[in-house]
Amino acid sequence: MFLVLSKIIPIFVYPFGLSLLLLGIASALRRRPGVTRILCFGSFVLLFLFSSGTISQLLLRSLEDQYTQLPVESIPTADVIVVLGGGTSRGPAAPGGAPELTGSADRLFYAARLLHSGKAPLILFSGGAIPFLDSGRLGSEAEAAAQLLRQWAVPGQAILLDAKARNTRENALFSRQILYSRGASHILLVTSAFHMPRASAAFRKLGFQVTPAPADFRTWDDERLLLRFLPDAQSLAESQLALKEWLGLLVYRLRGWA
Secondary structure, three states, X not given: OHHHHHHHHHHHOOHHHHHHHHHHHHHHOOOOHHXXXXXXXXXXXXXXXXXXXXXXXXXXXXXXXXXXXXXXXXXXOOOEEEEEOOOEOOOOXXXXXXXXXXXXXXXXXXXXXXXXXXXXXXXXXXXXXXOOOOOOOOOOHHHHHHHHHHHOOOOHHHEEEEOOOOOHHHHHHHHHHHHHOOOOOEEEEEOEHHHHHHHHHHHXXXXXXXXXXXXXXXXXXXXXXXXXXXXXXXXXXXXXXXXXXXXXXXXXXXXOOO
């Protein structure tokens, strides 16, 4: 139930869904023009602000600046590299072909680089399928990631898979089940930089010694940031991504998961 609610309720909290909700209420209350104007103006302000590149970058930076990406040679060795799902698309791979990569594929590239640099002897990829979202997928995301890693010269015996986890909490839980039997407690945790605060907190809560190894940074230094105040769809998506992480971190702390 938590999984379903966690996918549905936030839709009406994020700027886009909340704006639609306000417009729907305004439409229902069209006989009260004063209230309607307030709701429509509120919807406009939400969309304008959170569609701004300036706002989206500030929100993402508040997450990504908590962890920096160190040079590979400066990263300590660990028992295992744990990579969280999100690097491959939800859709099925083309028959006989490789799975498609998403904008978060840096997670997989970085994990393979760490292993080839001798930072750990194993990679554990954690990522399953959500039935009501991934009904058309051929296999789990973990299986798709393993296929890609093998193509990038990662030995099959160095790959461990968790094909059940459906969210960050389950990533940590199922990884513990797999790794503790092997005596592995120090992990290099690889995920997108904006997701690292919540992910690292969830793994530490379960007793792991975590060395964050963030990838997929989405912010940049731009002296013209104020000139990016005009709205665009990509900035709205990035704002909602950051808000999702802050909301998720709050929920995890309230539930004792972080």
